[in-house]
Amino acid sequence: MLRVTSYVLAKDALDPAVSTVVLAHDGRHLRRKLLHLADGEMVMLDLKEAVLFADGDRLVIENGDQIEVKAAEERLYAITPRDGQHLLELAWHLGNRHLPAQIETGRILIGRDPVIRAMLEGLGAEVSDVVEPFQPVRGAYHSHGNHGSHGHHSHHSHQGSGHSHG
Structure with a gap:
């Protein structure tokens, strides 16, 4: 093998x-x-x-x-805000709950959770069910470890690209 x-x-x-x-x-x-x-x-x-x-x-x-x-394609919620300020507020609420989130220019993707969906809808967001690849934003303290075959140590950002997958 x-x-x-x-x-x-x-x-x-x-x-x-x-x-x-x-x-x-x-x-x-x-x-x-x-x-x-x-x-x-x-x-x-x-x-x-x-x-x-x-x-x-x-x-x-x-x-x-x-x-x-x-x-992999995953069962997610696509959260659509009213505007850019609303997106920031929604992202704050999700981050405050330490939920993995893929943050894009016009939407946020998260794993499905009916309690969180109710909270988001209560905050005025449009929430829809989607199935697509999920690339959450990396945590601030995440290290990528050893890179490449030369064994050197470095840090690279893999934060969301802002591109929609669907």
Whole structure:
């Protein structure tokens, strides 16, 4: 079985991927795990420290081939504010509850929770059910660990791109 011992951030990925692995947002924080690829193969991920992977990041197999990490489609709420100020207020309420959120220019995506939906609607937001990839904003204290095959340590931001997936 092939092993994954390094990775490349999406923005630095130049080579085509030989396969993909589809993972939900809460399954993309990994250090050591057996991964089932979309083509039916399996690889052992074995990194020195845990890494929070984003959609498009690449896992590098010991033979040099790359596997693309794809964000799984998840059952979410799309929260639409009245305006930009309202979006900021809604984001504050969600952040105050420490909820993973993907914040975009005209909407916020969160995991489905009927209690939170009622709160948001009570605050005047339009809330709709969607199924799409989910890339929450990273926490302020999140470290990405070792990057690349050279073992150097650096920090990179993977915060939301502002692009809609749906």
